[in-house]
Amino acid sequence: MEPVGPFSSCGHGPNARIGIVLSHGFTGSPRSLQDWAEHLCAQGYAVRLPLLPGHGTTWQELARTPWRQWYDAVERAYDELARERTTVFAAGLSMGGALALRLAACRPVAGVIAVNPGLTFANPAARFAGVLRYIVRSTPSIANDISKPGMDEQAYARTPTAAVHQLGLLFADTAGVLPRVTAPALVFRSAVDHVVPQSSTDLLRRRIGSAEVEVVELGNSYHVATMDHDAEFIFERADTFITSVAGRKQAHVRA
Template identity: 50%
Template sequence: MGYLTAAAGPASTDVAARSGDPATLIDTSPGAWEGGPDGILVLHGFTGSPHSVRPWAESLAAAGYAVELPLLPGHGTSAEDLAGRGWREWTEAVDAAYWRLRGRADRVGVAGLSMGGALALHLAARRPVAAVSLVNPGVVSPTPLLSVARLLAAAVPTVGGVGDDISLPGRREGAYERTPVRAAGELHRLFRAARRTLPAVTAPVQIFKSLVDHVVPQDSLDHLVRRLGRTPEVLELHKSFHVATLDRDAPLIFENSLRFFSHEGLRAGDPESPGR
């Protein structure tokens, strides 16, 4: 395994504010960028949106990759919407984004933050994926209570939010302020499904892990190292909390994920202007 330290990263803000200042606007919309011949699918986390990983997607697009950045069902809308969604809707949305990208890319790599990491691994176990790069991926629930979340939801519909775990003062990812308990139960089901398929992941895996993470327990990384089909490359993040793609270590993530995808044979074309 490899271990690295890190540097500084870009900014984020609050989705609820939605000010007119481009520097503080939360953009929850999906994105797609031309490039290639190969492409990268980038996946956001639970209760978040593409905003939390957009700088990562843009860095991959700027390097010349085709990039697909989907908005997962129930996200970027409201906590009430998320409460009515199931984990299979998320995996189906990831599948759809994968096939859209395959329509314009010869080979596909996958990048994911937090729950996006579980979705990336679940995809890689079922579809041809060339390489997987993950930031603070979750595959183990932080509390056993999530196994009975459906029962708890009747009495406690929501709990406090899990977003904005960022070390930089004033930086926000724009996740929901409240977490639907029923949706948290679906997250638990997704984690269970992802864990079951880990031995089937044969693609090389890179994992960035924050030393201080208030959202995903260390158990997730330990489980991945034990159960993946091949030993992952692990890079430590010393200056970021959970949402490291918007934190001080963001440049390290962008640089080293590009190195990783290139090393694993994913080919980029001429750099494109971000957005399409």
């Protein structure tokens, strides 16, 4: 997939050596991370925000898309940046957080930033999606869990059950490789999230292999926090994290 958004001029000034891969969430679109991507671009970072396969078309197409295609799109974005930049970070929202964590387990990312990352389901029925997909093709949308009025992440109006099954496979795979994630991690967790349960963050804390993990609570946002009241705080706090980690990495290289 080609990068989405006006990011062709990204990667300039003192931050030009740093790349950021951003991944949107399940049934969503790059719109949920567009403001963050533009913020990073303005800071001079090289940014990639791919439209994940099965997204941006119809929920029926998403129902036919295996989870490894979602991950492959993120990995290709990383590989492209890694050829051009000395330091690459992985970041994502919701399912995109899981993809970023899996990327960190498989590639030498400098750090991971995850906003309300999904690793478990809030609805117990989702665990049976592999069977239910043959009975119920779709369920109501999980989109736009946003406290701030007037926001639209441009997600699907229906959630395909077959894709929920694939999401569960991604969650299980990512949970299994979390001990291989050794890069510093910054996690944002909304106090009120109607999509991803607290058990996801609890699982991340238990299994991640990184010695440096910070979980920051968001008190004024729902699930899609990158479009909510705390968005600017997320962007600024992520800037501090990126600058700190990249600075330490550069100092280590010089030493």
